[in-house]
Amino acid sequence: MRTRLVLLIVACVVAGACSDDAGPELAAPTTTAVPTSTYDVDEAMDGVREDVVRLVMERDGLDRAAAEVRADELMERGVDTEVVDQQFSLFANWMDNHQSHPVLGWHWTEDEAECAVVTMIQVEGIGRTGALMNGASVGGMAVADALSLVQPVGYCTDLLALMKTDMVDLGVPQDPDCLLAGVGEEDVARWFVALFMHGREGFNAAMGEDLDLTCPAGS
Numbered sequence: 001m002r003t004r005l006v007l008l009i010v011a012c013v014v015a016g017a018c019s020d021d022a023g024p025e026l027a028a029p030t031t032t033a034v035p036t037s038t039y040d041v042d043e044a045m046d047g048v049r050e051d052v053v054r055l056v057m058e059r060d061g062l063d064r065a066a067a068e069v070r071a072d073e074l075m076e077r078g079v080d081t082e083v084v085d086q087q088f089s090l091f092a093n094w095m096d097n098h099q100s101h102p103v104l105g106w107h108w109t110e111d112e113a114e115c116a117v118v119t120m121i122q123v124e125g126i127g128r129t130g131a132l133m134n135g136a137s138v139g140g141m142a143v144a145d146a147l148s149l150v151q152p153v154g155y156c157t158d159l160l161a162l163m164k165t166d167m168v169d170l171g172v173p174q175d176p177d178c179l180l181a182g183v184g185e186e187d188v189a190r191w192f193v194a195l196f197m198h199g200r201e202g203f204n205a206a207m208g209e210d211l212d213l214t215c216p217a218g219s
Contacts, residue, residue, distance in 0.1 A: 086126050090133065091117055102138060103153045103192045104162040115156035124148055139199030146196035150189050159188040178215035 052071040098113040167176040195203035
């Protein structure tokens with residue numbers, strides 16, 4: 001758990017970029033409270049320092065004592081603790097609530113959920129990730145925002161496999177393999193972009209364009 005987020009922070013430290021483009025301070029999502037005790041930021045930062053020490057030793061060929069001095073310099077220069085705290089708050093909220101994510105979040109593994117939120121932070125930055133999480137809705141979203149919510153999930157999961165699993169769980173009378181013949185992951189991603197933009201009707205319309213509706217019940 002949180003391994004990818006720690007690696008993200010380490011990369012920011014070495015690049016000296018953790019305090020850049022953090023965006024405004026984030027409000028907690030209105031639907032769920034941000035946990036305050038699931039992840040210990042101080043403990044995590046100790047782990048980040050140790051990872052930076054090892055990285056500097058490998059990268060620069062320094063002994064441990066010199067690497068610790070260099071790591072402390074990088075940590076002091078590169079880490080905005082407020083930004084790190086925001087990262088862990090976002091991460092904790094996401095991990096505790098990913099099963100309610102409209103893009104089949106109830107089927108994700110913990111690793112897939114972790115990958116999705118870290119990918120979003122890497123691509124969008126802290127401020128925009130928080131805004132996307134707070135502003136997500138079924139219907140009424142702009143295409144850019146909908147894509148930003150769906151693409152990290154598509155990168156970290158097999159959307160087509162998840163859709164097949166969901167159909168089985170729902171008891172769809174047709175064989176999912178028949179219904180989804182010729183459908184690719186990019187098509188499933190497009191359905192969920194339509195969900196965020198146009199609501200359930202948009203999702204159903206987009207899905208209906210791609211499913212093989214000639215499949216008989218019990219096929």
